[in-house]
Amino acid sequence: MRRIETAICNYQGGRKHNEDNVRCLTLDNICAIVVADGLGGHGGGQIASSIAADYITKSFMKEPLMDPACIRCLFEQANMAVVKAQTPIQKMKSTGAALFINDGAAIWGHTGDSRLYHFKDGVLAAQTLDHSVSQMAVFSGEITKEQIRHHVDRNKVLKAFGDAGGFKADISSIYMLESGYHAFLLCTDGFWEYVLELEMEIELIKSYTPLDWIRAMNQRLAQRVPENHDNFSAAAVLINIESKDGRLKKCISTY
16 A cells, blocks of 8 residues: 555634644554544533544554444543543533544544545545534435535534543444545534535545645635634545556546
8 A cells, every 4th residue: 555645734713712633643554533623612622622632543553453343442432531521610522533544444433523535536435424413404304415514503513522421423334445546534514614525526636645635625715714714624635556557546637
């Protein structure tokens, strides 16, 4: 497998405090990335997102086991670390999305409305589903998935790190990174709210590095955000896998 290339961004936006945290740890072909968004209404959101992101990335890199049960355990332990840091006054919480790569395989997980997108050869192949009231409205047929970005209850999150009881994280199965061009985008709601999935694809196909991709999407975001817009963070990962004949594949723009 070719070297894993990464880039991150983390901006305060138009808010007084930045409650987003991004962690990206890599060693050879092993990688652990977390994007976490502290829930401001609960107080201590920046602390909660930092605890969750640090715990998950550092724990995985110590013992990089590519097993859904182990990843679920990491999420649950990170949740308990946030719960232990809570006080009667400060019930800190955070959403989060994480990606783990080891030995040509990937696995990911999330809680809340921080998202992960996986692109194969420039085309969106998979994405996480939010734990939110607006996502439930999609499931019930009240709105379409495209309407989540403008739904009145979009910011009402149903699951997050810091839930003392009933914590839930969705964990993917193991995905083998076969030959081709793979890209992952992890981002908080302050990011994906202003960048559409088709636009993510368009900018990916035009980009040669993850930093190029991040910058291009940030330019779109900057043209749309209101003055008091939310913190926004993202992590981009590009992996160009050798094909069976030894050649490296790069998707070709069709736009």
